[in-house]
Amino acid sequence: MAKRIDVNDVNIYYGKFHAVSDVTLSVPPKHVTAFIGPSGCGKSTVLRTLNRMHEVIPGARVEGKVLLDGENIYAPSVDPVQVRRTIGMVFQSPNPFPTMSIKDNVLAGLKLGGEKNRQRLDEIAEHALRGANLWNEVKDRLNKPGGGLSGGQQQRLCIARAIAVQPDVLLMDEPCSALDPISTLAIEDLISDLKQDYTIVIVTHNMQQAARVSDQTGFFNVPGVGESGRLVEINDTEKIFSNPDEQATEDYISGRFG
């Protein structure tokens, strides 16, 4: 459980467009790492390369190494399906499977992975829903469709779905951007809880959120439209928000641009 990620000299492309250049960073285990930066700076793109979701888009490719506890997930012999089983992901807008009940949504990864033991599945479903702080709200309607929940509940359902497969790392791509402040608070509390067991990387547009939930923060920036984004600085969150090394970071944090 909870592995570390080292990104070495990664360059990311969409077809001919060089989207992100020369990213090198480390994500320590059982910590929350936040990526912040203006729109189009490539922070979500970098996040999606960490579990090989980037290459799902036609024409997209990645150069460089991403090491999970020292093992390169882009090595030719590695199966991307296994990588994604190890490194889970939560998306920007809640996306429960509309044809499945709440319980089947949580167990989707396991059931589609071939797990059949009913009792074990029930235990995992409860454990994952408790882990996502959703159990008390849905325990009486586990067999109702997941689409009937509120937006915040749906997003917690998606988090439960992601942790049910017991990944080593959890990636979150702006998980609160579609939610109201109260649901956002619920998810932020959840992130602090999940930190006990998981390595977490979160992309956020909200700097206060990064300051609240993360241990280290990476600031990405893009010089202009059509140019490639780069990692400006990655440091302890406290340092980034009080005394960053780079002038650009300070300008962004203090609201001078972006």
Place this chain on the structure above:
Amino acid sequence: MTTTETFVDRPDGAPTFQHLSAGRRARDTLATVLVTAAFLVALVPLVWLLYTVISRGYEAVLSSRWFTHSLSGVMPDQFAGGIYHALYGSIVQGVLCAVIAVPLGVFTAIYLAEYGQGWLARTVTFMVDILSGVPSIVAALFVFALWISVFGLPKSAFAVSLALVLLMLPIVIRSTEEMLRLVPDQLREASYALGVPKWKTIVKIVLPTAFSGMVTGMMLAMARVLGETAPVLVLVGYSRSINYNVVEGNMASLPLTVMNELLNPEPAGVARMWGAALTLVLLVMLFNLMAAVISRLSAVKTE
């Protein structure tokens, strides 16, 4: 003496909101009248057609043996017998066609929507477009040339089904592909992110989500081919009695019965012709109804 006008006293110029002008109101009325009139005009042939078919066909359809007996041994001028042989033929030919066309079409659509990129997908799409424009008589002649002239096999219901496949296939491919494309990519990504392989994502996530729309498309395609007349005229002979053998011998179908009784000048023949036509309309309606029910039952629910 000049009064000092304050800001509040000064009129703001023209008010922001004005009354609806007479011109706009007239144009609005005109547009409403035109749209409603167009709808009513379009309704006229439909109602007229249904009225004609029902009023001339209901007596035959309501006769006691209509759905249970064939026309075997019935004289042309005799008010007797039923449509069972033709109803059976139509359904069997339609179902055989669906059994071939649906899997073929669904797999092609999955290829186009989920895998296809580049020249092969473009070629397939182009071919499907061409196929959907092929007239039914041409499809029938093609099957005649291949099945009967080249392979030397007899005229049969199965040959009809093959021609119907050519007509049904593009409709199934098109509607299924559209339905698959309507499934949000977010669901596919959510599934990949759980470590589910692509094929399993398609089978367990994408297809169930699109299922209700796919069924509607298939039922409509089925309803469309059931009324096709050219293939049955070219590829199978008419029989007044029941034939359960699909690979050999003459077999009636509803359109073929209509054609056949059209040549019968007796009042009994005319009654049977309209009866068969009404039965065909009812059969197509039944398929549309089934499509509606299945898609309602399998639609994605939120509560």
